[in-house]
Amino acid sequence: MQITALGDSALIVRLRDRFEDAPDETLNEILRTFRRLQEAAIPGVIELAPAYTTVAVFFDPLRMINDGAKPDGVIELLVQRIGEVLAGGRRRHKRGATHTAEIPVCYDLEFAMDLKRVAHHAQISPSEVVDLHRGAEYRVNCIGFTPGFPYLTGLPDKLATPRHTVPRKEIPAGSVAIGGAQAGIYPQKSPGGWNVIGRTPLRLFDPQRDPPALLQTGDQMRFRKITREEFESLNG
């Protein structure tokens, strides 16, 4: 474990150097660390942000000083506290009943601007792309880019397709896409460089919902093919 500063109000706890060597194991370790730090509720810590190999710890230096930290020793104190929390007895965290979320996707060409490009790159037919895509199990590694955007592992190797060198100015909300070896879903209309192969009618991010993101780091999921009619009825 290595702890580095992200400015004067956050630390990054790095648990591993690489992610892709052991994605599941790394992700589980990140989630364990995230939950432990969350439960420890270290005074002065205001939020935590997990990502791949790290958990960022955002804190309020003024509150820590108010609580007795020496003004020139805030970082040392926080590093020590984090160390204590993570070194503590290896309590068993029950991994909440892992359910597999199902995301309905309409792969009609009207929504799938890049389906042919992905098929061409993989040298298979578009319908084979769809079958491979919906046949795989995915896991959410990280949420970022835009609110609720899930970065997914589990994409069949054959479907890995480079990003567009010139990103599109606008990708519609709900677009299901492939960027390199990763899969993802655009929760909002936004610019983007990934290959769009379908669209989900579900709202990936709703600020009125708690939690606001439909998918969260660590979740498992798969894609289910739906027709244009089902898309419309679910979209209502």
Added chain:
Amino acid sequence: MNVTVIRAGFLTTVQDLGRTGHRQFGVSSGGALDLHAMRIANLLVGNDETAAGLEITQRDVRLRFEDERIISWCGGVYKASVALRSIPAGHSTLVSAGDELSISGPQQGCRGWLAISGGIAVVPVLGSRSTDLRGNFGGLGGRALRDGDIVPLGKNSERTNVWIDNLRAERIAQWSAPQPWSQTATANPVLRVVRGAEWNGFNDVTLQRFASEAFAVSPDSDRMGVRLAGPELRRTDDVAEPGEAGQLFQERLRATSSELNRKSWTTQPIEPIGCPSGGKRLDLVSEAVAPGTIQVPPSGMPILLLGDCQTIGGYPKIAQVITVDLSVAAQLCAGDHVRFSEVSIADAHGLLLQRERELERFRIGLSLHDS
């Protein structure tokens, strides 16, 4: 009661002190890009520091009030006036029903923060009234203000009501905020930074240049970040040809800086790499970034992130602007030149503590006007 937007200007948004606790869902902290200025402006109108106000970007804004309010603004070098009477930055000012406030400029800097007593009374979303322009939520319908918008205001506080009575004659209060807090734009600022996580990954020449040379601010900057052009920043393990991307960037900067084309004031956010496959030399696994982070994309031209930045990024982080200097960073506009100077994290905390103590004295000073 409301305030009517006669002219919304270039980009005027409802902002407060931003959101916490939602980074894990990819939600930026957002809020006023100069949180301190927003707090000061709020204090000057008798609001809670967490009340929502307006962030004005670049050009002219015109508002009409329906009832008596105290207003105050801080930020760049703007000209503000009500009924032809000019209102200096950092002063509590009484406005009456029918009064029009016009804010024009700026001659220096690019943003201003306006507090109105009672605060902007939009419904909080995820714990904040701030507008999230990428997520399209918060503020007024998740968007920037438009001409003709009717913006709801909350009730004046008891303190504000006392001040209103006291200000009927003079209109503009004698008291004011310290000038460095209310006028934050400087011509060629030096921003203090602490080392970023990948500091040691940059070569010696780069580190020397970063600490000594000036960087020009590109017009291609917005609430997410400030793009900078200057000496190319290269990592030790980077053997790429001296960047074509960097040259293109320089050319674009030259092409636009003469006319300060403000229409192009928008960056295109790109998905962070996430997790690179195949171990490309310059791609890092994405991890948290924050307002103040200076990241260096392969072009070698750094980007200084501001309040609406993405929650994660995959570019190496050379340095991070300290919290107290984010107020100055929020005023960087095309054509400005900025330098960086390294301080320790303990220094950064010391400066923050000092400002907070001064703020506490300022609060006490304001309370003397309550009777």
